[in-house]
Amino acid sequence: MAGSSEEKVALVVQNKKVVLRSHVTGFPNEDDMEIMVDTTKLCVPAGMTAVLIKNLYLSCDPWMRFRMSKHEDGGLPPAFVIGEALVNFTVGKVVDSTHPEFNAGDLVWGMSAWEEYTLVTQPESLHKINHTELPLSYYTGVLGMPGLTAYACFFEVGKPKKGDFVFVSAASGAVGQLVGQLAKIAGCYVVGSAGSDEKVSLLKAKFGYDDAFNYKMETDLGAALKRCLPGGIDIYFDNVGGATLDAALLQMRPGGRVAVCGMISQYNLVEPYGLRNLFCIMPKAIRVEGFYFTFYMHVYARFEEEMAGYIKDGKVTVVEDVVEGIDSAPAALIGLFSGKNVGKQLVAIARA
């Protein structure tokens, strides 16, 4: 700090973190991560424009799996650095800031790291939390990236019309549970698939799905889709890829839209599933479009207000799967890939 005109006196505190031990191929497990304890000075170093936040809630998202692998394609988000804390969305409280838009005490959500305290050096990736009257944890889910994903991928990519027939896979997950409810608000008929009978019940009882099936109990996914949607599918909201996508392609109606939001069935495969039915997008003039939230951040402000309104009006219900303490984070993340979570998976590491 030599040469800085102002020297802050600040506490030094313990900073526990989840770090990547080695890059992953195939199915990840808890041992690919380890808990490390470090220390952090509770102020932004002099001369730096940054925001120091205390992380309250860590979001567990399937896309983190991409970053656990080494990959050469520059188009994907870069791999996590071995020995450093995993990077992902969190909800946090500003401890110190040298950025003009943030002040100590602000509640924020955005790209941070799996540790108790994070020095965010790109504060433009943080967003102030406008609806502090709602549970803060919602900003890891319904009011954060998964919520924006459900909203923008359904409305901007799926382009629903009243009466459309909608199919959603991984339908009880952080994104899927919202898509079903948004589809009902838009006047669609919506069918979901999930990986347990408990989740299937939740879809119908809690999230307003018109029909649902447990894909693990179906020997023929195409037959399940035909049974639930005999007239075909206008919008397939894909969270899983692979065999489900292949089966859904054959059931699409002319002019249908496949909004590809995730492919969780593929993330742990060394050799991805070979998709055989893409040809049918021609005779039916089907659009298959990939979604990535960074392309839709301009929609966030509108989305946040609309979604907060739905929650307050009871039009959107949220199911969260919360584990306590940063030590539980690795298991919670791994659980996503076997469908252990029910609803939005997150880790509470502090309450204020």
Next chain:
Amino acid sequence: MAGSSEEKVALVVQNKKVVLRSHVTGFPNEDDMEIMVDTTKLCVPAGMTAVLIKNLYLSCDPWMRFRMSKHEDGGLPPAFVIGEALVNFTVGKVVDSTHPEFNAGDLVWGMSAWEEYTLVTQPESLHKINHTELPLSYYTGVLGMPGLTAYACFFEVGKPKKGDFVFVSAASGAVGQLVGQLAKIAGCYVVGSAGSDEKVSLLKAKFGYDDAFNYKMETDLGAALKRCLPGGIDIYFDNVGGATLDAALLQMRPGGRVAVCGMISQYNLVEPYGLRNLFCIMPKAIRVEGFYFTFYMHVYARFEEEMAGYIKDGKVTVVEDVVEGIDSAPAALIGLFSGKNVGKQLVAIARA
């Protein structure tokens, strides 16, 4: 004709036709078709609204392969009927008509059959030829379905912007040769692939492609694409599917469009190629959209005028591969699937 108020006296003539002998699996061959001779009365039967046309030019199109197979999916065009003439686009002259929009002597293009005379019972599928000053055969290609396909699939699905990097497969074919020229008109940089050095030369010398490669001489399609388009692809105009589509997906730029117009590499496979790289449409927010001309017939009138103008101004050049006589039609059709044709393949069966 009992009960009809007006009985026409008409010649009865020989009607030679190409009929399907049996439904095809795998690679088709000439013996799947046979030449049959029938007779036709040269008038529309009394009491029927129809148009009798004398076919002049038969169009050979890869999509006919779909209709040579039995298939269960209702979304595809139906299979050809065994023992009946193959159905496809032709250019013809009206011999007799009971439809108010068509008169004897009119020149038309549209859905007819591979025979000398066809009674068209759905005359709404016929279009009057407006530019009789241009070669009539052009209405099987540049001014017919392939032309509309190139135009609408490139502009309406591909949505080119000036400076875009465009890749076209089967680039010297009926559709590809036009896409390259339209891409240059739109101010794009365009690269094509084809299956012989002769075709590659044609792409650069005749159709204005900026660069081109012979895919049969490349051991690594991804490397060929990187060499010709080091900055990536904004629009991939896909005529072939399979391994080329898989390689192109990895080279797409963020926000890119894959306009899927054909998958000729797949039509003769019993087990289609398993596409492994569709996941990359997510991080780059890529749109993959299927094209089928029937969804774009509303564009035809605008297209016909614009394309006729380009031809007359020398901005669009056409290469046709014409064989003479209906007996040559089966071999011409089969030749499409081994890339024997250079340019638009058609069969001239009469000149007037």
